[in-house]
Amino acid sequence: MIWLVTLLACFGLICAEEPFNHNVHNGRVIGGHDSKPNTWKWQVSLQHDSYNDNYFYHICGGSIIDAFHVMTAAHCVLSMDPTEYRVVVGEYNLYEYDGSEQFIRVDRIVVHPGWNGDLASGNDIAILRLADPVYDNGYVAIANLPYPGETLPHGFTCTITGWGLIDFEGNVPTVLQEAPLDVVEHSVCSQGDWWGSVALNTMVCAGGDGIISGCQGDSGGPLSCYTNGAWRVHGVVSYGPAGMCNQYKKPTVFTRVSSFMDWMYSVSLLLHLVALDN
Structure with missing residues (x-):
């Protein structure tokens, strides 16, 4: 793995x-859509x-x-x-x-x-x-950034944005993409049929439905979540599965900003x- x-x-x-x-x-983000100009x-x-x-x-x-x-x-x-x-x-x-x-x-x-x-x-x-x-x-x-050590509950919906690939064939759009991703808490993401031991507490997992995910070109970009009355960047796109990016039980994994x-x-x-x- x-x-x-x-x-x-x-x-x-x-x-x-x-x-x-x-x-x-x-x-673009796989499974996403064109964001509105001047939003993110x-x-x-x-x-x-x-x-x-x-x-x-x-x-x-x-x-x-x-x-x-x-x-x-x-x-x-x-x-x-x-x-x-x-x-x-x-x-x-x-x-x-x-x-x-x-x-x-x-x-x-x-x-x-x-x-x-x-x-x-x-x-x-x-x-x-x-x-x-x-x-x-x-x-x-x-x-806006999260509070130090802040974590998000399982199922909390955030938004990934970026100019990463739309699919494994490399199809691309012209504008910034966005898509909703639901947080997968660490106790789930670290299970063997998910990411297992490569999912650390200093990471945020989001997605894994086999439909929506980040992909190549999205790396480094934000996972934005509306918490405490504002949009805050809770994650930095880090990795996903080799091959097809949108795989079931292989969510996009982000560096958890609140840990750093x-x-x-x-x-x-x-x-x-x-x-x-x-």
Whole structure:
């Protein structure tokens, strides 16, 4: 099972490296539908320039956590050279320039120290420091986050958003997709006929109905849940089953943001202080 999970990470990132229109590659959440423009304002497209020719393409999602920082998955970091990346905020249609986008280069990358490249070991989270701040143009917003240690009850409905593949054949739409996913509590997701031992307490499982799921290209993006009077990013897309993404009893698995709040705050503060020194 661990081998299958690892295979998915590699397969997904390789598949993402195929550029199109304004230098990005996109897809969608499986079983989802077009989101309404200007709805998921904290959603980010993380883009990579692998040949240093200023030709960027979408590889992962992410979430704006403050004006200078974006949260994504550690496995989305293909290189620790920040000059190879940019983020696009205010994005909706990856095929077109909508006028709502901000294209911002990455200045620094911090991957969780517990990340070892094995998705089943967890800690699949990273923070990107931006070279310039996100400004409020009416199409962006800072994500609300959960309380430290907060968990969601079994069956609680959240929303996954992203530009991941629509199916295993690689069919793609043009705009940001969204879909509802029901949380599968850890005591269920860790059962042998679900994800078993590769589902950790520091993860959130959601889906598993065999119809709706995240897929390659959604990695790093948010699981947004309406809790305590606001939409909050409770998860970062981490992994799913190898092969067909929407498999029964194999829900999409997210890094549980509430398990990493102290680390995130310390990293943001450290990067801010480093930027002041420079």
